[in-house]
Amino acid sequence: MTDQVSAQNPGAHKAPPLRKTPTGIAGLDALTFGGLPEGRPTLMCGAAGCGKTLFGITFLVKGSEDHGDPGVFMSFEERQDELTTNVASLGFDLDDLIARKKLVVDYVRLERGEIEQAGDYDLEGLFVRLGHAIDTIGAKRVVLDTVEALFAGLEDSATLRSELRRLFAFLKAKGVTAIVTAERGEGQLTRYGIEEYVSDCVILLDNRVIDQVTTRRLRVIKYRGSSHGTNEYPFLIDEQGVTVLPITSAGLAHEVSSEVISAGVAGLDAMLGRHGYYRGSSVLVSGSAGTGKSTLAASFVDAACARGERSLYFAFEESAAQVIRNMGSVGIDLQRHRDAGLLVFEAARPSLYGFEMHLARMHRDIETYNPSVIVVDPISAFRGPAVEVNATLLRLADICKSRGITALFTSLSSTGDAMTDGERDVSSLMDIWIALTDLEANGERNRVLSLLKARGMSHSKQLREYRLTDHGIEMVPVYVGPDGVLTGTARVAQEAREREAEQSRQDRITARRRVLERRRVAVERQIAELQAELESEEAEVTRMGEQDEVDATNRHADRSLMSTLRGDL
Amino acid sequence: MTSLPHYQLRLFITGSTPRSTRAIENLRKICEENLDGRYELEVIDVYERPETTRDLQIVATPTLVKVLPEPLRRIIGDLSDELKVLAGLDLAPRPPERG
Numbered sequence: 307m308t309d310q311v312s313a314q315n316p317g318a319h320k321a322p323p324l325r326k327t328p329t330g331i332a333g334l335d336a337l338t339f340g341g342l343p344e345g346r347p348t349l350m351c352g353a354a355g356c357g358k359t360l361f362g363i364t365f366l367v368k369g370s371e372d373h374g375d376p377g378v379f380m381s382f383e384e385r386q387d388e389l390t391t392n393v394a395s396l397g398f399d400l401d402d403l404i405a406r407k408k409l410v411v412d413y414v415r416l417e418r419g420e421i422e423q424a425g426d427y428d429l430e431g432l433f434v435r436l437g438h439a440i441d442t443i444g445a446k447r448v449v450l451d452t453v454e455a456l457f458a459g460l461e462d463s464a465t466l467r468s469e470l471r472r473l474f475a476f477l478k479a480k481g482v483t484a485i486v487t488a489e490r491g492e493g494q495l496t497r498y499g500i501e502e503y504v505s506d507c508v509i510l511l512d513n514r515v516i517d518q519v520t521t522r523r524l525r526v527i528k529y530r531g532s533s534h535g536t537n538e539y540p541f542l543i544d545e546q547g548v549t550v551l552p553i554t555s556a557g558l559a560h561e562v563s564s565e566v567i568s569a570g571v572a573g574l575d576a577m578l579g580r581h582g583y584y585r586g587s588s589v590l591v592s593g594s595a596g597t598g599k600s601t602l603a604a605s606f607v608d609a610a611c612a613r614g615e616r617s618l619y620f621a622f623e624e625s626a627a628q629v630i631r632n633m634g635s636v637g638i639d640l641q642r643h644r645d646a647g648l649l650v651f652e653a654a655r656p657s658l659y660g661f662e663m664h665l666a667r668m669h670r671d672i673e674t675y676n677p678s679v680i681v682v683d684p685i686s687a688f689r690g691p692a693v694e695v696n697a698t699l700l701r702l703a704d705i706c707k708s709r710g711i712t713a714l715f716t717s718l719s720s721t722g723d724a725m726t727d728g729e730r731d732v733s734s735l736m737d738i739w740i741a742l743t744d745l746e747a748n749g750e751r752n753r754v755l756s757l758l759k760a761r762g763m764s765h766s767k768q769l770r771e772y773r774l775t776d777h778g779i780e781m782v783p784v785y786v787g788p789d790g791v792l793t794g795t796a797r798v799a800q801e802a803r804e805r806e807a808e809q810s811r812q813d814r815i816t817a818r819r820r821v822l823e824r825r826r827v828a829v830e831r832q833i834a835e836l837q838a839e840l841e842s843e844e845a846e847v848t849r850m851g852e853q854d855e856v857d858a859t860n861r862h863a864d865r866s867l868m869s870t871l872r873g874d875l
Numbered sequence: 876m877t878s879l880p881h882y883q884l885r886l887f888i889t890g891s892t893p894r895s896t897r898a899i900e901n902l903r904k905i906c907e908e909n910l911d912g913r914y915e916l917e918v919i920d921v922y923e924r925p926e927t928t929r930d931l932q933i934v935a936t937p938t939l940v941k942v943l944p945e946p947l948r949r950i951i952g953d954l955s956d957e958l959k960v961l962a963g964l965d966l967a968p969r970p971p972e973r974g
Contacts (some may be wrong), residue, residue, distance in 0.1 A: 415932050420964035425898070425952030430889040431921055431928055431936040440926035460935060460951070 324531040327483040333550030337535035346470045346485040347477045348502040351496045352511030357543050358487040362449035364548045367398045369447045370408040377447035378439045379411045379797020382455035387412045396547050416459025423461045429469040448484040457498050469505045506530050542666045570605030573781020579764035586710040588703045592717040593742030599716035603632040603660040603681040610679040611643035618677040619651045623688040626651035637777040656687035663699045679712045686718040696731050703735045737761040752793035881913035883943035887934045894953050898937035901954035909966050
């Protein structure tokens with residue numbers, strides 16, 4: 307049989323592609339392009355408390371739930387009841403899985419005080435025990451947590467080492483996909499150097515505390531026969547289990563939309579050449595305290611929800627209730643969208659986790675809720691090295707872009723005019739940048755909005771004053787005077803002046819109109835007089851004509867009479 | 876002097892490997908010399924009865940488990956170190972730790 311692949315690519319038939327077993331851990335499967343090497347052991351090392359056991363349990367539980375793979379959990383540290391209790395908070399019901407013969411939990415107790423070594427030994431007992439557990443339920447997945455406990459429980463590490471080597475060979479021979487956990491060691495990956503026995507896949511977990519904030523990270527150190535993400539990826543453990551944040555989604559290959567959605571403020575839409583934001587664009591709203599960044603964000607969300615789109619609001623400075631109350635005061639009713647299930651708030655203090663962790667959470671929330679618009683209010687709440695914050699935001703922006711989500715980020719800027727480094731860096735990630743400024747003049751502050759950039763559309767370059775009214779944000783036309791933009795009372799004064807000028811112009815026109823009217827009346831009167839004059843003259847002429855005829859008749863009559871009298875014949 | 880305790884012992888082995896055979900021989904000798912008539916020994920081949928490994932927490936083989944008298948104790952290895960075996964069975968003082 308000739309298959310097409312080998313015809314196109316000679317040599318491809320040499321090795322079948324590495325089969326992979328999905329871990330069921332969101333993100334980890336993405337960055338390993340499918341999961342762990344099937345039928346081989348994977349070493350997962352990390353310091354105490356970085357989540358090795360939970361990774362293992364999740365691998366087994368998801369394997370059973372999603373793929374029907376039975377699993378064996380051999381625990382060297384926690385008893386079965388402790389384990390069951392510990393993972394119940396993740397929603398895992400181990401007892402149920404055990405009862406349904408989908409899982410075997412075997413607690414291997416190694417008390418040094420209870421064990422006396424008297425001569426050579428091997429670990430055949432453990433192999434038999436493990437093999438029996440695998441065979442009874444037909445397990446495809448195995449977790450050994452943590453196998454290094456053997457070194458603490460038993461003497462003669464030389465024997466242990468050779469036996470561990472045999473253990474890994476045994477696991478391979480059994481054809482199970484295994485996770486073997488180990489403690490992180492000084493100067494080497496594991497305390498007892500067992501990484502040298504596992505050559506297929508090594509994953510390192512890390513729990514780092516920087517500025518009193520803990521971030522868990524994961525790195526695939528080695529994956530024989532497969533490409534894999536090489537960076538450190540943050541992951542989080544919470545009531546929804548283990549989530550690894552993959553970077554594989556980051557890239558600039560996302561589709562773009564030319565659909566435009568409203569910014570939620572009519573005046574602002576008018577300033578944008580396409581009357582809104584492109585769907586899937588990233589919008590930055592920067593401004594100093596109290597300039598109405600959140601209000602602008604809420605207007606955007608309000609408009610989206612009114613269109614029936616799902617929105618996700620990440621609040622890092624206020625609770626959901628507080629945001630809703632405050633927006634109520636400017637006439638934006640977010641509660642109704644929340645009740646309708648169109649708006650979800652995720653509020654958390656920025657200091658609660660590292661920003662990587664926040665990103666992981668946001669990413670998961672976005673995956674779960676699948677919104678069409680999101681708001682992050684504000685991104686400036688994330689404190690940390692600018693490079694890291696930036697990378698985090700870049701990833702978030704990419705996640706949104708790849709899903710066609712329109713994202714609005716607010717950022718608190720310092721009151722000065724100068725752009726901070728952070729703002730400059732962040733702004734390059736944004737498609738639209740709206741600056742809200744407090745203009746101080748004539749002893750008062752007025753709010754002014756300007757569009758610093760809007761990729762892919764023409765936009766108004768004007769500074770526009772806006773007001774926070776009880777029915778949302780209202781844009782006000784701005785007066786540009788000789789000294790710049792006039793706002794507030796200066797604008798009102800200018801408006802008054804213009805009104806006066808207009809009034810006097812109107813007055814002048816009215817006066818002219820009256821003069822004209824008078825002249826018209828005068829002229830018409832003259833015309834009437836002349837007409838009358840003409841008519842009387844005409845009448846005179848007619849009368850004269852008639853008199854003439856009478857006279858002629860009379861003259862003729864007189865002449866006949868006279869000739870008669872003279873006796874003319 | 877109170878009556879000497881009765882010993883209940885279980886030896887877990889792996890088939891008929893030399894190490895298993897050695898362990899059985901060593902144990903029989905120790906028992907006959909030290910526990911004359913007051914012990915009960917069950918030799919269990921884990922290949923034949925794998926389920927027993929979990930019940931008695933077997934990891935290494937061979938493993939001798941002293942079920943009675945209490946406390947329960949495990950002695951691993953081919954039992955060639957007689958002093959250690961006797962110490963594990965509480966029949967001799969524990970030898971000083973090496974090193």
